Amino acid sequence: MDQYLIILLYIQIALCFFCLVRIIRGPTIPDRMVGIDIFGILVVGICVILAVLTNRMFIIDIGIAWVILSFIGTLTLAKYLGGKKLNE
Amino acid sequence: MKHVALFIILLGLWLLLTLNLRTANMLAGITAALVTTLFFGRYFVTGIRKFLEPMRYLWLLVFLVIFIWECLKANFDVAYRVIHPKMPIRPGIIKVKLDLKSxxxxxxxxxxxxxxxxxxxxxxxxDILYVHWIYVRTSDPEKYSEFITSKFEKYIKRIFD
Amino acid sequence: MNEILFKVLLTIGVVFNLFGCIGLLRLPDVYNRLQAATKCVTLGTCSILLSLIFRFGFTEAGIKALLGIPLLFFAATVAAHALVRGSYHFGVKMGDQSVIDEYADHKQESSQKEPKED
Structure with missing residues (x-):
């Protein structure tokens, strides 16, 4: 186990809490959605550092799948914001 | 033609992601690529022959170098604006006219x-692209495209258009 | 050598993520927040993914991480574009420091047209 990587992992997790602050405080709904979007990207970084720390490579697969799922979620929420139908 | 190109690209992506040449894996990849091609093939880009011209790949390399340099500059720019105590921002939405076809x-x-x-x-x-600019440097609409698109437009015209 | 490059890239990635998240907290309105956060966090995560290639070489994990970079890039930019367009149509006002808004003219035209289409 590498001490330096653990520190970086903790910093990355603290950044997720920054996003949570924005999600809770955000004055409008789009602000909260920006927080959710950025949260999804930060989780990929956490997955990569965890994969190096624990030496289990399947965690990188989880990260790549997380990118796609968070992308689809954000697109759906953004369509809802624009007030359009989903099949357009 | 369009469908075949999409099928080959998807199968290559699957094999790179799994790195495994056993029969069961190949069968799963071919099935998934076929289903995706059947449903979404008609949304794929037109003009497949452009993939076969080698000059476009050379320009792509030049474009990538310039693009990565601009990305790094963008990050230091954002870092400067965020850390500066007064936050020097002057945001606005402007419109730029594009010169591309596809x-x-x-x-x-x-x-x-x-x-x-x-x-x-x-x-x-x-043809009109609306751009949100965090620090509007000029108030002259003629000069917008000089600041925003001119760096990339000529390369993208050679690569993708 | 590879180990040092791995750690340097990882640190650069985490530091850029830090700048992006500070921007998410400090900037005044949703467009500026989205701008700072998307740029910094995307490049930071790309740098973290790129660092894996120096740790593992061109093995299964390294190639997966390399494939993740263009995927993340397209996903983040398209999501930012959809979010900023959605929040404009939702009716979020631009901040007090804004100087110009040329998109407003277009939005008025299209909102006058819409009732006729229905």
Whole structure:
């Protein structure tokens, strides 16, 4: 186990809490959605550092799948914001 | 033609992601690529022959170097604006006229603009791209495109258009 | 050598993520927040993914991480574009420091047209 990587992992997790602050405080709904979007990207970084720390490579697969799922979620929420139908 | 190209690209992506040449894996990849091609093949880009011209790949390399340099500049720019105690921002939404024809080239230009210093593409209607700029440097509409698109447009025209 | 490059890239990635998240908290309105956060966090995560290639070389994990970079890039830019367009149509006002808004003219035209289409 590498001490330096653990520190970086903790910093990355603290950044997720920054996003949570924005999600809770955000004055409008789009602000909260920006927080959710950025949260999804930060989780990929956490997955990569965890994969190096624990030496289990399947965690990188989880990260790549997380990118796609968070992308689809954000697109759906953004369509809802624009007030359009989903099949357009 | 379009469907075959999409099928080959998807199968290559699957094999790179799994790195495994056993029969069961190949069968799963071929099935998934076939289903995806049947449903979404008609949305794929037009003009497949452009993939076969070698000059476009050379220009792509030049474009990538310039693009990565602009990305790094964008990040230091944002870091400066965020850390500065007064936050020097002067935001606004402006419109730029594009000179590209194919849809794929327009999308690539919009994506590149999103990653370059201080700009974020908002909407694309016909030939006009609306851009959110974090620090509007000039008030002259003639000079907008000089600051925003001129760095990438000539390369993207050679690569994707 | 590879180990040092791995750690340097990882640190650069985490530091850029830090700048992006500070921007998410400090900037005044949703467009500027989205701008700072998307740029910094995307490049930071790309740098973290790129660092894996120096740790593992061109093995299964390294190639997966390399494939993740263009995927993440397209996903983040398209999501930012959809979010900023959605929040404009939702009716979020631009901040007090804004100087110009040329998109407003277009939005008025299209909102006058819409009732006729229905």
């Amino acid at each position: 849809d794929f080239a327009k999308v690539m230009l919009a994506n590149s603009i999103t990653m370059t210093p201080g700009t974020l593409s908002v909407d694309l209607i016909g």
